[in-house]
Amino acid sequence: MSDVPRLPSKEPEEAELLHGRLTLEMHRGEHSDCVSRRNFFAKLCIALSGVCAVILGVPLVGFIAAPLFRKVQQGWVTVGRTGDFEIGKTVNVKFTDSSPLPWAGITAKSAAWLRRVSETEFIAFSVNCTHLGCPVRWLADAELFMCPCHGGVYYKDGTVAAGPPPLPLVRYPVRVENGEVQLKTEAIPITTTLS
Amino acid sequence: MKRLLTAAWRWVDDRVGITDLVGPAMNHLVPRDSKWWYVFGSATMLAFIVQVVTGVALAFSYVSSSSQAYETVLFISNDAPFGHFLRGMHYYGASAMVLMVGAHMAQTFLFAAYKYPREMNWTTGVLLLGMTLVMGFTGQLLRWDQTAVWSVVVAAEQAGRVPVIGTWLARFILGGDTIGGATLSRFFAIHVFLIPAFLILFIVLHLWLVLRHGISEPPVPGQPVDPKTYRKRYHEFLEKHGHPFWPDGAWRDFVFGTGLIIGIALLAWFAGPPALDQPPNPSLIGSDPRPDWYLLWYFALLALIPPRIEGYLMLLFPAVCAALLLMVPFLNNKGERAPSRRPWAIAVMLLSVIMIGALWVEGIRSPWSPNFDPGRLPVSLIGASTGPVFQGAVLFDERGCLNCHLIGGYGGRRGPDLTYIGDQLTKANMIVRIVNGGTNMPAFGSVLKPGDIDCLVAFLSTRHRVAK
Numbered sequence: 094m095s096d097v098p099r100l101p102s103k104e105p106e107e108a109e110l111l112h113g114r115l116t117l118e119m120h121r122g123e124h125s126d127c128v129s130r131r132n133f134f135a136k137l138c139i140a141l142s143g144v145c146a147v148i149l150g151v152p153l154v155g156f157i158a159a160p161l162f163r164k165v166q167q168g169w170v171t172v173g174r175t176g177d178f179e180i181g182k183t184v185n186v187k188f189t190d191s192s193p194l195p196w197a198g199i200t201a202k203s204a205a206w207l208r209r210v211s212e213t214e215f216i217a218f219s220v221n222c223t224h225l226g227c228p229v230r231w232l233a234d235a236e237l238f239m240c241p242c243h244g245g246v247y248y249k250d251g252t253v254a255a256g257p258p259p260l261p262l263v264r265y266p267v268r269v270e271n272g273e274v275q276l277k278t279e280a281i282p283i284t285t286t287l288s
Numbered sequence: 289m290k291r292l293l294t295a296a297w298r299w300v301d302d303r304v305g306i307t308d309l310v311g312p313a314m315n316h317l318v319p320r321d322s323k324w325w326y327v328f329g330s331a332t333m334l335a336f337i338v339q340v341v342t343g344v345a346l347a348f349s350y351v352s353s354s355s356q357a358y359e360t361v362l363f364i365s366n367d368a369p370f371g372h373f374l375r376g377m378h379y380y381g382a383s384a385m386v387l388m389v390g391a392h393m394a395q396t397f398l399f400a401a402y403k404y405p406r407e408m409n410w411t412t413g414v415l416l417l418g419m420t421l422v423m424g425f426t427g428q429l430l431r432w433d434q435t436a437v438w439s440v441v442v443a444a445e446q447a448g449r450v451p452v453i454g455t456w457l458a459r460f461i462l463g464g465d466t467i468g469g470a471t472l473s474r475f476f477a478i479h480v481f482l483i484p485a486f487l488i489l490f491i492v493l494h495l496w497l498v499l500r501h502g503i504s505e506p507p508v509p510g511q512p513v514d515p516k517t518y519r520k521r522y523h524e525f526l527e528k529h530g531h532p533f534w535p536d537g538a539w540r541d542f543v544f545g546t547g548l549i550i551g552i553a554l555l556a557w558f559a560g561p562p563a564l565d566q567p568p569n570p571s572l573i574g575s576d577p578r579p580d581w582y583l584l585w586y587f588a589l590l591a592l593i594p595p596r597i598e599g600y601l602m603l604l605f606p607a608v609c610a611a612l613l614l615m616v617p618f619l620n621n622k623g624e625r626a627p628s629r630r631p632w633a634i635a636v637m638l639l640s641v642i643m644i645g646a647l648w649v650e651g652i653r654s655p656w657s658p659n660f661d662p663g664r665l666p667v668s669l670i671g672a673s674t675g676p677v678f679q680g681a682v683l684f685d686e687r688g689c690l691n692c693h694l695i696g697g698y699g700g701r702r703g704p705d706l707t708y709i710g711d712q713l714t715k716a717n718m719i720v721r722i723v724n725g726g727t728n729m730p731a732f733g734s735v736l737k738p739g740d741i742d743c744l745v746a747f748l749s750t751r752h753r754v755a756k
Contacts, residue, residue, distance in 0.1 A: 157474075158460065160459060160460065160462070160463045160464045160470055161456055161459050161460055163464060165464060165465045167465075185573060187571040188571075190466055190468060193468055193469060194354075194468055194469030194470060195469070196353050196354060196355050196469045197354050197355060197468045197469035198353070198354055198355020198356070198469075199355065199567060199568065199569040200354040200355065200437065200467050200468050200469065200471065200472075200568050200569070200570060201468055201469070202569050202570055202571040203466065203570055203571055204570065204571035204572075204573055220573050221441065221445075224445075225441075225442045225445045225446065225590065226438070226441035226442055226444065226445035227438055227441070227442065227575075227577060228438065228573035228574075228575055229573070230573060230574070230660065232688045232691065234686040234687050234688065235686075235687045235688025235689075235691070235732075235735065236735050237688055237730055239658045239660075239688075239691065241575070241576040241577075241657050241658065241660065242442070242576070242577060242591075242657065243590060243591040243656055243657070244591065244656035244657050244658060244702050246658075246730050248730065254725070254730035254731070255725070255728045255729055255730050256595075256656070256728065257590075257591065257595045257598060258595075259595060259598070259599070279465075280459075280465030280466060281441060281444065281458075281462065281465065281466050281467070283444065283445060283448035283454065283455050283458040284445060284448060284449070285448050285449065285451075285454045285455055
C-alpha cells in the first residue's frame with residue numbers, strides 16, 4: 094500500500110479518492126509488476142500449505158494404515174493333548190492369537206471347531222461363517238454347523254448345506270507334535286467372492 | 289445491578305461482536321406459515337448437542353482399550369453416579385437423532401424444499417444422514433461386548449466383498465488380521481474425533497446454506513419453482529408473509545426440542561440403556577449379534593436377498609441408495625413443489641417407509657435364524673408317550689429339526705411350519721424330503737438310520753389340523 098504513488102492534488106479528499114482508485118486498480122491486476130508479485134505470494138502460500146499438508150498427512154496416513162502392512166507372525170498353538178479328544182467328537186477349542194498386542198486382553202482369544210477323525214487325523218474349522226463372519230455353532234446330534242445371524246447351515250465336513258454362505262467353512266491346518274494337538278493360527282477368513 | 293450487567297454486556301458485545309455475528313441469523317425473515325413441519329431440522333441438531341454433551345461426560349470414565357473398555361462401560365452403567373442415566377441419554381439421543389434426521393429428510397422431500405436454489409442444502413443433509421448412521425454403528429461397537437466384537441467382524445466381512453481392495457479394507461477395519469488390541473481404539477477415534485469433526489463442519493455448512501437461501505416457504509399447488517424468478521419471488525413473499533426467526537419462528541423449535549429432550553430423559557431414566565452382552569471374548573461363540581434398531585432393516589436385507597446376487601447387492605445397494613439420494617435435487621430442481629401435484633414423490637416416500645418398515649419387522653423376528661433353545665415338545669402335543677410317534681418326536685428334537693421348524697408353537701421359524709404337515713405331504717414325500725433335503729434344508733440321509741426315518745415320519749404323519 095505504501096508503494097502506491099501519492100499524486101499532488103488541490104483537495105485532500107480528491108487525493109484520497111485518487112489514491113484509493115489506484116490501489117483498487119492494482120488490486121484488479123492492472124499493475125503488472127504488482128500482479129506478478131501478488132501471484133507469486135498467492136502461489137507461495139498455496140505451495141507452503143501443500144508442504145504443511147504433506148508433513149502432517151504422510152505420517153497420519155502411514156500411522157492409521159499401519160495395520161495393513163504389519164506382518165503378524167502366525168504360528169502353531171497347542172489346544173490340548175491327543176488323549177483329550179474323543180474320536181468322532183467335534184469340540185470347541187480356545188487358544189490365544191500368536192502375537193497379540195500387550196493391551197489386547199481377552200480380545201486376543203480365539204476359537205475353532207476341532208474334530209478327531211481317527212487316531213492320528215484331526216480336522217479344524219474356523220468358527221466364522223463364510224457369509225458375514227458370525228460364530229457358527231455345532232449341533233452334535235444333527236451333525237450340522239449353524240449360524241445364528243442369517244441362518245447359514247453347514248454339513249459336518251464344512252460344506253454348505255443351506256442358507257446364504259457362499260463358501261464352505263474355512264479349515265485350519267492341524268498337526269500332532271509330541272502328543273499335542275496344534276492348530277496354525279490364521280487371520281479371520283474374509284470372504285471375497287467378487288474379486 | 290441491572291445497569292451494571294447491561295453495561296458489562298455492551299462492553300463484551302462491542303469487543304467480541306456477538307450481536308453482529310448472530311444478529312442477522314436471529315433476525316432473518318422466515319415464512320410465517322412455516323409451522324410444526326419445520327421443527328425436525330433443529331430437533332436433529334439438538335439431538336446432536338445431547339450426544340456431544342453426554343458423550344463428553346461418558347468419555348470421562350470410558351477407557352478405549354480392548355482389554356478394559358467393557359469393564360468401564362459396566363462401571364458407568366452400574367456404579368458411576370448418573371452413569372446409567374447418561375448412557376441411556378446417549379443411546380436414546382442417538383435414536384432421536386436418527387429419527388429426527390429421517391423426519392427432516394422426509395419433510396424436505398415431500399415439500400420439495402431441495403429444489404432451486406437449495407440443492408446443496410439437500411446434498412449436505414444427505415452427507416449428514418450418512419455420518420449419523422456411521423456414528424450410530426461405531427457407537428454400538430464402543431460398548432465392546434460380544435455383540436460389538438462380532439459386529440466388527442460382520443463389518444469387516446462386508447468390506448471384504450469389495451473387489452480387489454476388499455481384504456485390505458477388512459484388515460483396516462479390524463486393525464490387523466483379527467480382533468485384538470488395535471480394533472477398538474480405531475473405532476473410538478472414528479466415533480469421538482473424526483466423524484464428529486466432519487459432522488460439525490457439515491452442520492455449520494448446512495446452517496450457512498439455510499441462512500443463505502432462506503427457509504423454504506410452504507409449497508402451494510400451482511406455484512412452481514422457476515429458477516429465473518424464484519429468488520425475487522421468494523424475497524417478495526418474505527416481505528409480505530415473513531416474520532423474524534427470533535422469537536416468532538423459533539418458539540416452536542424450542543417447544544419441540546424441549547419435548548424431545550424430556551422424552552430422551554424419560555426413556556433414559558425409566559427404560560435405561562441397552563443391556564450389555566457377554567465380555568468381548570472372541571472365543572465365546574454363543575453370540576447372536578444384531579445391530580441397533582436403526583440398522584436392523586439392513587441386517588434383514590442381508591438375510592433375505594438371494595445368495596446368487598448377494599455379493600453385488602451388498603455393495604451396490606448402499607452405493608446406489610447414496611447416489612440416488614445425492615442426485616435427487618439434480619434430477620429435478622424446478623417445477624411444482626406441492627405434494628398434491630407430485631404423486632410420484634408420495635409414492636416413493638410411502639414405498640420407502642413400507643420397505644424399511646417391513647424389513648425392520650422381519651429383522652426383529654429374524655425368522656431365518658435357527659432357534660438354538662427350542663425346548664422340548666410336550667407329551668400333550670406329541671400325543672403319545674411311547675412307541676414310534678414318541679420316538680419320532682424325540683428325534684425331531686435331538687436331530688435339530690426343531691431348531692428350524694415350528695410345531696404347535698414350539699421350535700424355530702427358519703423352515704416351514706410343520707404343525708399340520710400330515711395334511712400336506714404323504715409319507716413317501718416326507719421320506720424324500722428328509723433324506724435328500726430341499727430348498728434351504730440340509731439332507732439328513734447320512735445322519736439318520738432307516739429306523740429313525742420311520743419314527744420321524746410316524747410322528748410327522750400325526751400332525752393334522754383335525755385329529756384323525
